[in-house]
Amino acid sequence: MRYAETGYNLEVDLTRGNIEVVQTDPRDTELYLGGLGTNAKIIWDRVPPEVEPFSPDNLLIFSAGLLCGTPATGCNRTIVTSISPQTRLFAYSMMGGFWAPELKYAGYDKVILRGKSPNLVYLWINNDKVEIRDASHLKGKGAVETQDLIRQELNEPKAQVAAIGLAGENRVYFASIEQGRSSCSRQGLGAVMGDKNVKAIAVRGTRDINIARPAEMIGLINEVLEYIKWRNENPIPNYMPILAGLGSPQEMKHDDEKWHTENFSWGNARERRRGFWNEEIAKDWKETMATMQRRTISCYNCPMRCGATISPPGKSTYMMKCFSKLTYTMAAYLDLEFGLGIAQSATEYGVDGYSCPQVMAFALELLEAGILTDNDFPGMPSDNEGRFYWLLDRIVRREGIGDILANGTYWAAQKIGNGAEEFAHNNIKKHEQLPLKLGKLDPIYYLMYCTNEKITITQIEGNFPQAPFMTREEREAFVSNWIQVPNERIKQVVLEWEPRGEKSAPYFPTPDMCCEIVDWMERMHYIDDALGMCAGLSAFPLKPPYHIHNYPKIISAASGIEMDEEVLTQATKRYRNLVRANNIIRGMRRKDEVPPEDHWKKRFPELEKELLDKYYKFKGWNNDGVPTKETLHDLGLDYVAEEFEKRGIYSETPSYEILAEKEKEV
Amino acid sequence: MGKKIVKTIKVDADKCNGCRACEVICAAFHATPKYSSVNPARSRIQVVRDPIKDIFLPVYAGELAAAECMGRNIYILDGREYEECAFCRASCPSRDLFKEPDSGLPLKCDMCEDDPPQKEPLCVQWCLEEALIYEEREEEVEEEVNLSDMETGLQSLADKYGLQNLVDTIVRMAQKD
Ligand code: SF4
Ligand code: SF4
Ligand code: SF4
Numbered sequence: 001m002r003y004a005e006t007g008y009n010l011e012v013d014l015t016r017g018n019i020e021v022v023q024t025d026p027r028d029t030e031l032y033l034g035g036l037g038t039n040a041k042i043i044w045d046r047v048p049p050e051v052e053p054f055s056p057d058n059l060l061i062f063s064a065g066l067l068c069g070t071p072a073t074g075c076n077r078t079i080v081t082s083i084s085p086q087t088r089l090f091a092y093s094m095m096g097g098f099w100a101p102e103l104k105y106a107g108y109d110k111v112i113l114r115g116k117s118p119n120l121v122y123l124w125i126n127n128d129k130v131e132i133r134d135a136s137h138l139k140g141k142g143a144v145e146t147q148d149l150i151r152q153e154l155n156e157p158k159a160q161v162a163a164i165g166l167a168g169e170n171r172v173y174f175a176s177i178e179q180g181r182s183s184c185s186r187q188g189l190g191a192v193m194g195d196k197n198v199k200a201i202a203v204r205g206t207r208d209i210n211i212a213r214p215a216e217m218i219g220l221i222n223e224v225l226e227y228i229k230w231r232n233e234n235p236i237p238n239y240m241p242i243l244a245g246l247g248s249p250q251e252m253k254h255d256d257e258k259w260h261t262e263n264f265s266w267g268n269a270r271e272r273r274r275g276f277w278n279e280e281i282a283k284d285w286k287e288t289m290a291t292m293q294r295r296t297i298s299c300y301n302c303p304m305r306c307g308a309t310i311s312p313p314g315k316s317t318y319m320m321k322c323f324s325k326l327t328y329t330m331a332a333y334l335d336l337e338f339g340l341g342i343a344q345s346a347t348e349y350g351v352d353g354y355s356c357p358q359v360m361a362f363a364l365e366l367l368e369a370g371i372l373t374d375n376d377f378p379g380m381p382s383d384n385e386g387r388f389y390w391l392l393d394r395i396v397r398r399e400g401i402g403d404i405l406a407n408g409t410y411w412a413a414q415k416i417g418n419g420a421e422e423f424a425h426n427n428i429k430k431h432e433q434l435p436l437k438l439g440k441l442d443p444i445y446y447l448m449y450c451t452n453e454k455i456t457i458t459q460i461e462g463n464f465p466q467a468p469f470m471t472r473e474e475r476e477a478f479v480s481n482w483i484q485v486p487n488e489r490i491k492q493v494v495l496e497w498e499p500r501g502e503k504s505a506p507y508f509p510t511p512d513m514c515c516e517i518v519d520w521m522e523r524m525h526y527i528d529d530a531l532g533m534c535a536g537l538s539a540f541p542l543k544p545p546y547h548i549h550n551y552p553k554i555i556s557a558a559s560g561i562e563m564d565e566e567v568l569t570q571a572t573k574r575y576r577n578l579v580r581a582n583n584i585i586r587g588m589r590r591k592d593e594v595p596p597e598d599h600w601k602k603r604f605p606e607l608e609k610e611l612l613d614k615y616y617k618f619k620g621w622n623n624d625g626v627p628t629k630e631t632l633h634d635l636g637l638d639y640v641a642e643e644f645e646k647r648g649i650y651s652e653t654p655s656y657e658i659l660a661e662k663e664k665e666v
Numbered sequence: 667m668g669k670k671i672v673k674t675i676k677v678d679a680d681k682c683n684g685c686r687a688c689e690v691i692c693a694a695f696h697a698t699p700k701y702s703s704v705n706p707a708r709s710r711i712q713v714v715r716d717p718i719k720d721i722f723l724p725v726y727a728g729e730l731a732a733a734e735c736m737g738r739n740i741y742i743l744d745g746r747e748y749e750e751c752a753f754c755r756a757s758c759p760s761r762d763l764f765k766e767p768d769s770g771l772p773l774k775c776d777m778c779e780d781d782p783p784q785k786e787p788l789c790v791q792w793c794l795e796e797a798l799i800y801e802e803r804e805e806e807v808e809e810e811v812n813l814s815d816m817e818t819g820l821q822s823l824a825d826k827y828g829l830q831n832l833v834d835t836i837v838r839m840a841q842k843d
Binding site: 073205225300303309 | 683684685686687690691694697699700701702703704705706707708714716717718719720722767792793794795
């Protein structure tokens with residue numbers, strides 16, 4: 001019997017309309033865990049770098065995490081993996097909600113889609129009955145609307161449905177996949193789904209997920225629940241409320257947005273508005289939130305209530321999570337009422353709430369700068385609100401200028417030319433980032449931004465405080481019950497870290513310390529993404545209930561895999577390097593590992609170089625960010641090293657030398 | 667007439683966030699051995715959820731109803747629209763709610779009978795929202811015969827196939843051994 005996982009994947013060939021149930025190898029679970037880990041292995045084995053994102057040979061994998069469907073609180077992530085049309089790299093994005101556990105109960109760990117359906121279809125997985133059904137009547141329907149229509153059509157109120165909207169159908173590079181109260185938003189996975197002509201995947205399951213050591217497992221999860229209760233009563237003192245507790249940032253619970261609105265930049269990631277927040281705005285926004293929000297809600301098997309149902313006047317209700325609350329508001333320099341309203345349309349269309357508003361603001365900036373002209377925007381209203389709705393419509397329909405913008409700021413700027421590239425300044429690896437903009441370089445964030453393969457910063461920050469505590473007493477209090485920290489050295493950094501002076505950013509934490517801290521935070525995210533755990537209870541917040549010390553016991557009790565911290569760390573390293581390997585064979589090198597261009601007002605080129613040099617070395621990568629043969633060998637990934645060798649990756653001119661050459665020429 | 671402690675769970679649906687943790691723990695608790703599997707379809711509490719319509723309604727499995735009832739009314743409460751079946755605790759022929767997914771046998775909430783007893787029913791313990799509140803009260807009751815799980819199951823089989831058929835089958839099975 002298989003524990004925690006089902007041991008079966010669904011293989012769907014959309015071109016031929018063929019469906020197969022394939023038993024998986026339990027050794028792969030031991031080596032790569034599940035979710036992201038085994039997804040990375042499948043992409044490595046089956047999608048060579050020559051395959052284009054919109055090729056029938058590209059795979060789109062919907063995977064439940066290893067612990068989804070077990071009693072593990074907050075474990076409900078679906079990890080979707082493919083090759084991104086926007087970055088042309090290995091893409092993975094996670095969504096919470098209810099879909100992944102339902103897939104497990106239906107008897108599958110993953111759904112692997114290949115080929116391309118000749119017409120629009122949806123998949124209906126009902127235990128061992130799996131069908132490809134016609135979806136022509138759902139063409140153009142909203143992503144939320146579609147979920148309901150399918151449930152009605154199937155007469156299955158308990159079916160969980162992941163669907164795309166118009167943006168996905170039209171292959172908008174930042175199209176999302178929407179489901180429950182959640183979405184896979186980053187890197188355009190909705191576009192790959194649309195390209196495969198799949199409107200939705202509906203699933204319903206009534207089978208058992210088995211637990212290897214039941215009594216131990218339930219004991220451990222009860223401890224987790226106890227800790228959650230304790231943490232809910234004990235937020236981190238002197239920390240901003242949205243981050244002081246657990247869960248993903250509690251944007252739905254708190255309405256004081258002084259911190260976000262004054263520290264994050266507005267428009268196309270251009271300017272911070274110091275002093276923006278005042279009493280009147282506070283009152284107005286509070287009222288908007290109170291009148292439009294119906295209820296705060298949770299994902300499957302989790303008490304944290306990070307999302308909410310929102311009913312904007314005159315529009316249908318939708319579910320909102322986290323920071324999309326502010327992205328449209330800030331891009332358009334408008335108020336919260338506008339933001340919550342346009343987010344309803346954007347959710348139905350199915351677009352990424354980080355990229356989309358920035359792309360629209362970027363277009364308007366180009367218009368102001370004269371790089372685009374009024375002729376590019378025929379019929380666009382003159383008011384800000386109208387302009388944003390107009391642009392959103394053009395983008396998801398790929399009409400006129402919308403067709404160019406639908407590829408995101410990087411590709412749009414290339415196409416528009418004429419200096420437009422300078423306006424696509426908030427990207428990493430061709431992908432729009434959250435519009436942060438800070439004063440002084442932050443060395444920890446610098447490393448996370450550069451080297452993180454999730455290509456979205458917010459999903460890799462976490463367990464280490466974002467800023468030093470003001471006083472020694474606060475620091476001591478913080479570390480006194482910091483059970484989550486992997487070692488005493490990291491505690492020491494927090495104790496010594498000062499807001500100003502010698503022991504402050506950017507030279508403190510030192511590059512060596514930064515390596516260790518970033519590696520720890522990254523490791524936690526990689527564990528979560530294999531287990532299907534919500535980062536909101538693990539990698540993301542301070543002092544979470546799941547951590548490196550209890551995870552091995554929990555994984556072991558649920559799955560029966562023998563595990564301790566070392567084995568878990570090694571497994572995580574293995575598929576972390578496999579994810580990177582998938583990008584290295586697609587051409588990613590050091591030259592691509594740069595933070596958004598003007599992210600920090602003041603930069604420190606020498607320190608930045610040292611940071612990256614040290615971190616690559618710490619990770620066992622060469623100076624170009626390529627995992628060395630020795631590293632790969634230690635992880636049992638010789639097959640990767642052989643492929644690198646065969647492709648001449650180890651013998652090429654390093655990208656940093658090419659860069660240096662170029663600089664000399666200028 | 668006698669005195670009896672009646673165990674009840676009060677549901678405050680306004681507090682429910684729709685997480686279904688109650689289903690998870692109920693299903694796990696009733697697995698054999700305990701906690702050895704999870705399958706919410708086996709849970710004796712089911713959350714009727716329709717977030718867009720703001721419907722979040724935890725319902726406990728009650729007695730088996732051998733025949734489906736005539737109730738098909740629509741109720742509007744607090745601006746939300748419910749089908750009559752949403753509130754019904756019976757396992758009845760017209761829906762698969764509160765039935766073992768494999769055997770189709772009816773499920774019934776047993777307040778987590780356990781030896782030694784749990785301090786509170788498990789679903790109450792796992793609902794951190796306090797949408798489920800455990801209450802005990804003393805009541806004067808008629809001495810009634812409570813059907814055991816097995817009897818409830820047999821009763822439903824008898825209703826479905828006829829008592830004589832059921833007896834014949836059991837006799838046949840007994841002879842095979
Ligand atoms: S912590 Fe929040 S986002 Fe995470 S699973 Fe729970 S409700 Fe969902
Ligand atoms: S555990 Fe509580 S909040 Fe969650 S669905 Fe059940 S009743 Fe609702
Ligand atoms: S009281 Fe026990 S048996 Fe009844 S629904 Fe709750 S967990 Fe299930």
